Amino acid sequence: MSMRSSLTTFLARGASRKPLTPKGGNKNFYKGTGTGSMGEFIGGRWHFRVNPAKVRQFVVPDLTGFKLKPYVSWAVPQEPYMVTADTFIEAATSAPEAKDGKKASSA
Numbered sequence: 001m002s003m004r005s006s007l008t009t010f011l012a013r014g015a016s017r018k019p020l021t022p023k024g025g026n027k028n029f030y031k032g033t034g035t036g037s038m039g040e041f042i043g044g045r046w047h048f049r050v051n052p053a054k055v056r057q058f059v060v061p062d063l064t065g066f067k068l069k070p071y072v073s074w075a076v077p078q079e080p081y082m083v084t085a086d087t088f089i090e091a092a093t094s095a096p097e098a099k100d101g102k103k104a105s106s107a
Contacts, residue, residue: 018024022031039050 020031022029025031035056036054038054038056039048041047042049
């Protein structure tokens with residue numbers, strides 16, 4: 001195969017437009033989740049020390065007495081929702097931070 005034909009073949013194929021996933025790379029490709037490590041390796045390659053400040057913590061609100069369920073059925077009809085200027089202004093003025101000028105604390 002000549003240089004010219006291999007170049008035209010390369011240009012004709014183009015770049016892949018799909019996102020690169022771990023299944024698309026070679027055996028050494030590890031994409032990760034973007035969350036970073038929870039510690040560090042010490043004394044070589046096999047000893048790992050977990051840093052408690054880096055451990056992921058999930059903040060879950062207290063849901064006692066909450067009436068809604070975590071499941072929404074696929075059989076629920078989807079209704080179009082339109083935001084008009086009137087409904088937007090009504091929601092903005094009824095927000096707690098709009099009344100006293102301060103942001104609501106999320107405690």
